[in-house]
Amino acid sequence: MKGFSKVIFLSLMTSLAALLFVGCSSSKETDTIRVAEVTRSIFYAPQYVAISEGFFEEEGIEIDLTTTWGGDTTMTTLLANGADVALVGAETSIYVYAQGANDPPINFAALTQTDGTFLVSREPIENFDWDMLRGSTFLGQRKGGMPQMVGEHVLRKHGINPQNDLNLIQNIDFGNIPSAFASGTGQFVQLFEPTATQFELEGLGHIVASFGAESGTVPYTGFMAKQSYIEKNGDVLERFTRALYKAQQWVQSSSTEEIAKSIQPFFSDTDMEVIKSVVENYKSQGSYATSPRIKEEAWENLHIIMDQAGELPMHVNYQDLVNTDIADKVTK
Missing domain, CATH: 3.40.190.10 (Periplasmic binding protein-like II)
Known part of the structure; x- marks a missing residue:
């Protein structure tokens, strides 16, 4: 009887330990x-x-x-x-x-x-000034989105009226803006990375300014x-x-x-x-x-x-x- 009781006791302890282990291992749910x-x-x-x-x-x-x-x-x-x-x-x-x-x-x-966009010019510019955008064709981002609103904000900050002082294009779908610029539309374009950097590497454009650096927090x-x-x-x-x-x-x-x-x-x-x-x-x-x-x-x-x-x-x-x-x- 004593041996039998010992077996039951050990069995119960093993089962309890297993339950405790399971409880501990699942205590931190994902x-x-x-x-x-x-x-x-x-x-x-x-x-x-x-x-x-x-x-x-x-x-x-x-x-x-x-x-x-x-x-x-x-x-x-x-x-x-x-x-x-x-x-x-x-x-x-x-x-x-x-x-x-x-x-x-x-x-x-x-x-x-x-902001996360950059101003890219078609031609290299050594000493860029925002005033260079006056009278240019600027390929902006979709109307109503943050990139375009920040873009316009930065232009105004530099004394440029987006609607009157340049030819602002903002009716091209977000995904097609890079290809539109690459095919010849616009003298300047507002691009996200890594497209801006890739355009530089491929000779399709040149990063001349950062909208993020100009936008404020x-x-x-x-x-x-x-x-x-x-x-x-x-x-x-x-x-x-x-x-x-x-x-x-x-x-x-x-x-x-x-x-x-x-x-x-x-x-x-x-x-x-x-x-x-x-x-x-x-x-x-x-x-x-x-x-x-x-x-x-x-x-x-x-x-x-x-x-x-x-x-x-x-x-x-x-x-x-x-x-x-x-x-x-x-x-x-």
Whole structure:
């Protein structure tokens, strides 16, 4: 009987240990967040770093990343519950709010804090001056989008009226702008990277100025989620934002080469030297946000830019569409 009791005891202890092991191993659950990004861009390097360097994984987050190609498509995906979080320009949240959305998208984390486009000329210019655009044909970005609104803002800053002082073309689809310039349309064009750098390497154009360096701080691209999702998933978004903040700090302290190597898997068709050049351009002008907190002065600057472009449907208070609680928690 004693031997039999000992066997039962050992069996029970083994079973208990197994249960404890299972409990411990599953105590940290992994939450999947579906992220819809407006485009695939080196401009968003900290997001890809957070994935490749395992910062999301450390926080128990698995990212299901989809590129939805365009602000309208990205916002529609978020509102239709096709994504939990959208990476898109903050201006889209203002457009939706102005339409009376019952469950508006709320901006909770910044990713980029300047414009990401560059002014490219067809001919090389040694001593560029913005006044050289007067009377030229300027191939701008899509009307109503942040790139075009910032582009017009910078032109006005330099005393150029976009509608009167040059021939402004802004009716070409985003994806066709580079090919339109390459085929001979325009003397100047507003381009994102890596296209601007690739044009230089191929002799198709020459980078003469940065709209990001001229625009001032704006909530250019960031993460937003519907208000109801934030209310139900505050802890998950806190861990998401903590991972993002780790990546932002990592980008800030790492070399251009280290950053390029980290994000290269997301840009397998882009030459490594081009990736490094683009990262250096964005990092040197402070385009990558160093904190997820969206600043109120940046929010107000966004309103000024939109209002000047005639695209501001209404002024929306910072507190109405920006959640700072999550960013404050992870940065303290």
